[in-house]
Amino acid sequence: MKGNHTKLKWFGLGVLCTLITAGILVSCSKKPKVERGDTAEAAIATYVAPGDTDEYYMFYSGGHSGNVYVAGVPSMRHITTIPVFALYPATGYGFDKETKDMLGSYTWGDVHHPALSQTNGDYDGRWLFVNDNANNRMARIDLRDFKTKQILGPIPNISGYHGGSFVTPNTEYVLAASRFSVPLPKGTYEPIENYATKYNGIVAGVPINPQTGEMTVGWQILMPPFDFDLGSTGKGPSEGWAFWTCYNSERATGKLEVTSTQKDRDYVVAVNWKAAEQAVKEGKTKTISGVPVIDPKLAPGVVYLVPAAKSPHGVDVTPDGKFIIASGKLQSITTAFSFDKMMTAIQNKDFSGDEDGIPVLNYDHVKEAEVNVGLGPLHTQFDDQGYAYTSLFVESSVAKWKLGTWEVVDKIPISYNIGHLSVAGGDTMHPDGKYLVALNKLSHGRHMNVGPSQPESSQLISITGEKMKLLYDAFTEPEPHYAQMIKADKVKPIEVYPKEEMKNANAVWDVKDTGVTRDGNNVLVKMIAVRSSFEPNKIEVTQGEHVTIYLTNIEQTTDELHGFGLGEYNLNVVIDPGEMKVIDFVADKTGVFPYYCTNFCSALHQEMQGYLLVKPK
Amino acid sequence: MNLKRFLARETSFFELPLTLKSRLLILIAVIALLPVYLSPLWNMTFYSNQYTDGLVLHIYSYQLEGGKTPNRDDLREINSLNHYIGMRPLLESDFSEFTWIPLVVGLLIILALRAMVIGKMSNLVDVFVIFVYFGAFSMWSFYHRLYMYAHNLDPTASIKVEPFTPPFFGSKQIANFTVNSFPGLGAYAFFAFAFLLLVAILLSARRNSVEVRRSSSLNEDILGPL
Numbered sequence: 001m002k003g004n005h006t007k008l009k010w011f012g013l014g015v016l017c018t019l020i021t022a023g024i025l026v027s028c029s030k031k032p033k034v035e036r037g038d039t040a041e042a043a044i045a046t047y048v049a050p051g052d053t054d055e056y057y058m059f060y061s062g063g064h065s066g067n068v069y070v071a072g073v074p075s076m077r078h079i080t081t082i083p084v085f086a087l088y089p090a091t092g093y094g095f096d097k098e099t100k101d102m103l104g105s106y107t108w109g110d111v112h113h114p115a116l117s118q119t120n121g122d123y124d125g126r127w128l129f130v131n132d133n134a135n136n137r138m139a140r141i142d143l144r145d146f147k148t149k150q151i152l153g154p155i156p157n158i159s160g161y162h163g164g165s166f167v168t169p170n171t172e173y174v175l176a177a178s179r180f181s182v183p184l185p186k187g188t189y190e191p192i193e194n195y196a197t198k199y200n201g202i203v204a205g206v207p208i209n210p211q212t213g214e215m216t217v218g219w220q221i222l223m224p225p226f227d228f229d230l231g232s233t234g235k236g237p238s239e240g241w242a243f244w245t246c247y248n249s250e251r252a253t254g255k256l257e258v259t260s261t262q263k264d265r266d267y268v269v270a271v272n273w274k275a276a277e278q279a280v281k282e283g284k285t286k287t288i289s290g291v292p293v294i295d296p297k298l299a300p301g302v303v304y305l306v307p308a309a310k311s312p313h314g315v316d317v318t319p320d321g322k323f324i325i326a327s328g329k330l331q332s333i334t335t336a337f338s339f340d341k342m343m344t345a346i347q348n349k350d351f352s353g354d355e356d357g358i359p360v361l362n363y364d365h366v367k368e369a370e371v372n373v374g375l376g377p378l379h380t381q382f383d384d385q386g387y388a389y390t391s392l393f394v395e396s397s398v399a400k401w402k403l404g405t406w407e408v409v410d411k412i413p414i415s416y417n418i419g420h421l422s423v424a425g426g427d428t429m430h431p432d433g434k435y436l437v438a439l440n441k442l443s444h445g446r447h448m449n450v451g452p453s454q455p456e457s458s459q460l461i462s463i464t465g466e467k468m469k470l471l472y473d474a475f476t477e478p479e480p481h482y483a484q485m486i487k488a489d490k491v492k493p494i495e496v497y498p499k500e501e502m503k504n505a506n507a508v509w510d511v512k513d514t515g516v517t518r519d520g521n522n523v524l525v526k527m528i529a530v531r532s533s534f535e536p537n538k539i540e541v542t543q544g545e546h547v548t549i550y551l552t553n554i555e556q557t558t559d560e561l562h563g564f565g566l567g568e569y570n571l572n573v574v575i576d577p578g579e580m581k582v583i584d585f586v587a588d589k590t591g592v593f594p595y596y597c598t599n600f601c602s603a604l605h606q607e608m609q610g611y612l613l614v615k616p617k
Numbered sequence: 618m619n620l621k622r623f624l625a626r627e628t629s630f631f632e633l634p635l636t637l638k639s640r641l642l643i644l645i646a647v648i649a650l651l652p653v654y655l656s657p658l659w660n661m662t663f664y665s666n667q668y669t670d671g672l673v674l675h676i677y678s679y680q681l682e683g684g685k686t687p688n689r690d691d692l693r694e695i696n697s698l699n700h701y702i703g704m705r706p707l708l709e710s711d712f713s714e715f716t717w718i719p720l721v722v723g724l725l726i727i728l729a730l731r732a733m734v735i736g737k738m739s740n741l742v743d744v745f746v747i748f749v750y751f752g753a754f755s756m757w758s759f760y761h762r763l764y765m766y767a768h769n770l771d772p773t774a775s776i777k778v779e780p781f782t783p784p785f786f787g788s789k790q791i792a793n794f795t796v797n798s799f800p801g802l803g804a805y806a807f808f809a810f811a812f813l814l815l816v817a818i819l820l821s822a823r824r825n826s827v828e829v830r831r832s833s834s835l836n837e838d839i840l841g842p843l
Contacts, residue, residue, distance in 0.1 A: 495688040531697055555697070556690035604701070604775055 042471040045462060048075040056424055056485045058437060059128055060458070061111040063479025068111060068130055068141065073424070073435050073485055076460050076474035084139045084148045085109020085132050092563065092574035093148070097582040102151045110134040113165055113230070113482040117213070121169040121235045121429030125490040127213045129174045131164035138165060138174060138206055140213050143491050145576075152215045156289035157184055157202045163228045163244050164206075169235045169429070173205035173273065174215065177244050181225035185289040196251035199225040202293070203244055203303075205273055219280045221271065221294045221303055224356045225251050227260070228269065230314050230379070235429050236321030238339040243324055244269040245312040249355070261330065265307040265363065267355075268315050268326050270342065275302045297357035304346060305355055306337060307363040314379035314420075318388070318403055319429050323368060325388065327377030334377045334390055336406065338368040369406040373399040378419060379482075381426030383433035383463055389426075391418040391438065398438060398461070400468055412468040414459060416442040423463065424485040432487060436461040436468070439480040447475045456480055495558040497578030506550035507580035511535045523587075525549040529562035529575060531602040534595070537610035541587045543617045552580040563598025566612065574599050587614045631739035635732070636824045639817040643733040643741065646813035649806055653678050653722050656802035659759065661783070663695065664795045671797075674707075676759065678718040678803055681709045702792075703774025704766055714758055721751055729814070738821060745814045752807050760785050 048054055054072025062069050066086030070079050086108050087094035094103050109132035117127040128141040137153030138161070155161065155176060163177025181201040183190035190198045204220040226246035234241035249266045252259030279285065279299035285292035296303045308315075309328025316325045324342075327334035344350075345366055351359040376394025383389070387409070390399045396417050400410040420439045424432035443457035456479055460472040499509065508514055508526045514535045517524045523541050527534055527549055541547055553562050553575035564583065565572045575581050597608035635643075657675035664671045672691040673684030683692025696706040709715060725748050732740035768780040781791060784798040 498687065499690075555693075557694050557697075558688040607775075 038469070042469070046074045046076065046460065046472045048072065048077075053488065055488060056432075056435065057488055057491055058422065058483050058485045059114045059116070060422075060439065060476060060480040060483035061114050061130060062477055063112070063481055064108065064110045064134070065477055065479075066109040066111060066132075067477075068114060068128065069477060069480075070146070071474070071476075073437065074460060074471065076437075076458065076472050078474075078476070080146065082141055082146055082148065084111055084130055084141065085135070085137065085151070089572045090574075092572055092581070095571055095583070096573045097584050099148070102148070104151075106135050106137075108134065109137060111481070112162060114484050115165040115167045115174065116484050116486055117171040117208075118167050118169050118428065119171070121239075123425060123428060123484075123486045123490055124171075125486060125492065127171075128484075129165035129167065129215075131161045131174075131176070133160060133162045133179065136161040138176065138215055140215055142213065144493055145497075146493055149213070150215060152206065152217070155204070155206070155217055156291050157186065157220055157293065158204060159186070159202075160227075163203065163231045166231045166233050166242075166427075167208075168233045168242070168273070169239055171208050171210065173207055173218065173233075173242070175231045175233065175242055175244070176202075176204040176206050176220075177228035177231060178202045178223075179227050179229065181223075181227070184222075192253050195225055195253045201226050201228050201246070203228055203231075203242075203269060203271060205242070205276065217291055219276050219285070219294060220288075220291050221276065221296060222288075223269070223296075223303075224249075224358070226267065227256075229312065232315050232317050232324075232427065234317055234321055234324075234339070235319075238317060238321040238324070240272060240274040241339075242271045242273050243315045243317065244271075245308065245315045245326055247311045261311060264310055266310050266312055266328070267360070268306040268308045268312065268324065268337065270304045270306055270324075272302055275299075300359075303358050304342070305358055305360045306342065306366055307352075307360065308335060309333065314377075316380040316382075316427065319382050319431055321429070323403070325380045325390075327373070327380070327390065329376055329378060329393065331377070332372065332375050333370045334373045334380065335370050336368045336403075337366050341366045341368065371401050371406045371408065373401060373408060374411065379421060381421055381423035381436070382431050383423055383426070383436075384431050385433060387463075389421060389423060389436055389463070391421045393417055393419065393441075398436065398468065400463070410467050412461060412470060414438045414440060415446055415457065415473070416440060416444050420480070420482040422483040422485055424487070427484070432485075434462070434464055435485065436463045437483060437485070439476075439483055441479075443475060446473060458483075495577075496556050497576060499554075499556060499578055502552075502578065502580060504550075504580055506582075507552040508550070509552065509554050516540070521545055523547045527551045529553045529564065529597070529608075530555060531560065532597070532604035532608045534564070534597075534608065534610045538613065539610070540613045540615065542615045543587060543590045545587050547583075547585055547587050547612075549583040550580060551575055551583060553577055560601060561599040562601055562608070564595055565598040566595045567593050569593060569612075572598055587612070590614045590616045630822065631737075631742065633738040633821060635736040635738060635741060635817070635821045638824075639741070639821040640733045640736060642813050642817035642820065643729050646810045646817070647726050647729050647733075649813060650722065650726060650810040652806040653803045654719065656806070657682070658755075658801055658803035658807070660797075660799055660801045662797045664797070665793045675801065677715075678722065679715045681707060681712065681715075701774065701776045702778045703771030703776075705769070705771075707766070712762070714755065714762075718755055725751065738818070741814065741818055741821075745811070745818060748811055748814065752811060755807075 054075050056073040058071045058073045060069050068082040072079055083093035093099050111130045112133045115129045116123040130139050136155050136158045137151050139148050140150045142149045158176050158178050159182040160179030162179035164175050166175045178201040181199040183198050184200050201223040202220045205218045206215050207218040227248040229245045231244040247266050248260035250260050250262055279294050280292050284299040285294050308326045309331045311329045312326045313329050324337040345361050352362045353360045373390045374392045374395045376392050378391045378393050380388050380390045386403050388401050397411050397413045399408050401408045418438045419441050422437045424435050438459040440457045443454050455475040458474045458476045462469040462471050514526050523545050555577040560577050563574045573581050573583050593612040595610050657677050659676040661674040662671040672695055675682045728744045732744050763783045788797045
């Protein structure tokens with residue numbers, strides 16, 4: 001009996017093993033089907049022949065890398081990186097005086113939503129704005145030379161700057177908002193138990209100088225401690241309004257995954273920014289950290305709340321400016337709110353209640369339609385044919401639906417878990433359509449295996465036909481939160497800084513003007529870099545002296561960049577043709593230190609070198 | 618006897634009046650010469666894999682000009698590249714030609730107009746002869762410049778090349794560059810001027826010789842052979 005038992009046991013184990021093995025085999029053969037379009041068609045559609053260039057620039061946020069990446073569409077090739085909030089030795093960003101001062105003491109940022117400047121509701125190719133979700137800064141990149149020109153911030157009172165950088169139709173403002181409410185002014189201590197009453201969120205407008213692009217801290221609005229998420233601006237009939245979504249209208253703390261998802265509705269915040277300007281003019285503000293802050297209770301007519309499906313993310317205004325599309329991440333519908341109906345409700349004071357004195361509109365009275373897009377709608381973009389495209393995170397697909405009929409007409413699966421999406425000109429008054437890029441959170445090894453730290457994936461989809469067609473998979477560095485695509489001919493960058501434009505007297509263009517001068521403890525070096533030498537090629541200083549090098553690249557030819565790497569002094573600066581950069585440091589280490597050209601320039605690049613000689617005190 | 622007759626004929630040739638057609642031609646020639654003040658005399662283009670559109674150098678009668686786009690200053694670039702082989706930078710101030718060529722062209726224009734107004738063959742021949750000499754000298758002068766630039770290379774240059782002469786007319790391979798060198802509109806203006814003056818001379822000469830023949834045959838009719 002005992003023997004039989006054992007046999008039976010062994011037999012059972014054998015069966016189990018067989019089943020497991022079979023199961024493994026079956027699961028192997030049942031590898032998830034890879035979604036792909038017609039290969040030949042897709043190859044032709046994305047092929048950019050050697051020497052040819054792409055049709056669109058795509059600027060995509062580099063998330064916590066602190067960078068903005070530039071890719072060409074349709075090839076999806078990464079073409080360049082624009083460093084914004086982090087050191088980037090490849091272009092010497094953050095090492096010369098100007099960029100060092102701009103970065104301050106921060107070594108990283110979290111680039112979120114790039115916004116191209118607009119004129120009359122369309123991209124004008126002048127500037128790109130990006131917000132820093134971590135350190136509450138806003139940066140402006142000049143598209144004349146693809147360089148970061150200004151970093152504003154940390155902006156007072158803003159905490160967790162996620163609700164940017166959406167621009168108004170004539171780039172009067174870039175939007176700003178707090179995702180993480182805190183006690184204000186910053187620096188105030190307040191127990192978390194008092195979150196609902198003593199913490200505040202902010203929504204704000206950052207004014208832009210229309211000529212120079214210079215950003216300043218503008219007006220702000222004191223809001224309840226909700227988590228303000230994404231935004232967009234009104235256009236056409238809704239011009240003059242700004243919108244944000246918010247989650248956690250529960251004003252909850254702790255485990256927000258649970259605590260902030262108890263109510264069925266959160267809000268879309270609607271701000272009449274022209275009324276906000278008026279309120280500031282009339283002094284209906286209090287000053288917090290030097291900023292005029294509007295209290296909605298004291299300035300009625302500035303802010304309204306529109307109930308939206310819970311935990312909404314994107315809020316997007318249709319190209320004609322008539323509808324505002326907002327979706328709850330946890331539901332399967334997206335809501336089109338009618339701007340007209342909102343205005344009527346506001347006029348008739350048709351409110352269902354208020355939050356800290358901010359009127360709440362009646363969902364059913366301002367809703368135009370609910371579109372059955374699918375699970376987890378996040379973000380919507382538009383094309384030139386009257387269609388909207390909504391990303392579905394949970395369902396991992398894109399839904400194409402018709403404005404007006406509110407019918408879903410097509411769906412395409414995405415690999416995997418799409419966050420934002422970007423259609424060429426997709427947030428303007430005149431979208432280009434043609435291409436859609438799905439900016440995905442997970443790539444799940446659709447690429448060569450590069451170990452556990454995997455890149456994100458971005459998929460190019462053709463939207464010219466009735467059915468969306470997958471064209472290309474690209475793998476992007478973390479983390480493309482959003483991207484904007486602009487027709488290549490709308491951007492007109494220079495390739496060389498013209499000599500005539502150089503106004504700084506410390507920039508020299510002739511070897512005879514170079515040299516080292518002294519002023520007390522300061523050593524001033526006027527240096528030129530040209531194929532293939534630095535002049536002077538020797539700098540002698542005494543330990544402790546403060547050295548300032550004005551380094552001019554006197555080339556006037558495209559792509560003749562020079563670098564200046566100073567070994568063991570932790571310095572690397574790259575100067576473009578016609579550019580002058582200031583390198584300053586204290587020569588605190590004695591000895592002889594080579595400096596050399598780090599950016600390959602010519603046949604005698606290797607010989608482009610010199611020495612810093614530091615004598616002991 | 619023959620020499621005397623020859624000299625007499627020559628003297629009378631220089632004394633010949635210019636016909637209206639010749640005078641008009643002189644005016645046209647002067648107008649045709651004006652591009653010397655506007656267009657390059659010579660154009661050089663340097664092609665390589667890195668410069669598929671070619672680095673361009675225009676030599677005017679009064680200046681040196683490189684091709685210039687927002688992304689490249691060709692003269693600067695040519696000098697940057699030439700320094701590797703130890704060639705002196707091409708500097709406008711090194712060319713005395715840019716002073717004397719425009720001056721002499723101006724003088725010749727005045728002389729040509731003078732010949733037109735006075736209407737005498739000798740004046741026209743003077744202008745023609747001076748001009749041909751001047752034109753030839755100018756060309757030689759530029760050629761000599763090219764020769765000197767490429768033969769007086771700095772011995773300490775990082776790349777040692779045999780002294781060479783850049784092409785004056787036509788195409789030549791120099792290291793990784795294909796160098797094209799051809800006359801520009803200014804040079805053609807030079808040729809046109811000389812050609813038109815020559816035609817003016819010939820026209821007046823032929824017209825007069827026809828008239829002389831006709832008048833001499835008239836004499837023969839009356840007086841019979843001498």
